[in-house]
Amino acid sequence: MSVEVANETEWQLDPKVFSELGLWVMHQMRVSTQSELTITFVDPEPIAELHERWMDLQGPTDVMSFPMDELRPGDERNEPEGMLGDIVICPWVAQQQAQAAGHSTMEEMMLLTIHGVLHLLGYDHHTREQERQMFGLQRQLLLTFFALHHGTAWSATLPSGSVNELEVYERKYGTNRELGH
Template identity: 75%
Template sequence: MSVDVTNETQWVIDPKVFSDLGIWVLDQMRVSTQSDLTIMFVDPDPIAELHMRWMNLEGPTDVMSFPMDELRPGDGKTVMEGVLGDIVICPWVAAQQAAAAGHSTMQEMLLLTIHGILHLLGYDHVTPEQERQMFGLQRQLLLTFFALRHDANVQATLPAGTPDALALYDAAHGAGRDLDSK
């Protein structure tokens, strides 16, 4: 199983934690060890462009998932192999959401990683029942990962003096982004 992590931001993010999380979640969901996943961290402008291009929604969002081979969770008998897809996460939006939720940016990005993987596996949250199922599963996976990992509390940080890219985006494009319209 391959989980590639790319960070195109100034955030200091430990790629191993996200790679380990991806491998662990895929294992829990019984996805083949021959499957590939990419996790990419980007600034507000690139994710806003993706958000507009693929969802026709303005502004940066927290996470977007791009499935490739439409793999689904395994049933223990059938092995699904292939490229699971790509997850794109904006740490700036994650930091804003984390502050509102009262937890760390790292915890939010780990949650968003699981959320993105579940989307790649066909889960969605359009209906209340789907939302209950998906959010319950992502919470269970996240809490179990935290319980098993002593280093899961590693923090994502910004170098001192780094300008706030989300504030710069808002200044250039106008505020009023709707973060709940995913």
């Protein structure tokens, strides 16, 4: 099982944290150790382009998932294997959501990583019941991961003097965003 993490932003974050989280969630969901996952952190403009191209929604979003082999969670007898897919996360949108939720940007990006993996495994939140199930599972997974790593200090920071890329995007294209993933 491999998780590749690419950071195409100015954000300073430890890719090992996201790799470990991705591997752990895949293991919890009983996905084969032969499966692969890619997590990429991007600025607002690239994720807005993906958002419009694949979802026909305008503006940057927090996370997008692109399944490859359409794997589903396994069980005691069957652990599917293959290419799980790609997750794309925008730290700038995550930062905005984290501020609104009252937690750190790092926690938000970890939540979005789990959210993305669950989407890759076929979970969705179109109905209230689906939302209850998916959001409950992602919360349980995140809190369990935090409990297993009690006392670990994770952070995602920007270098001093960094330009807020979300503000740049909004000045260029406006603040009209359609969230939905």
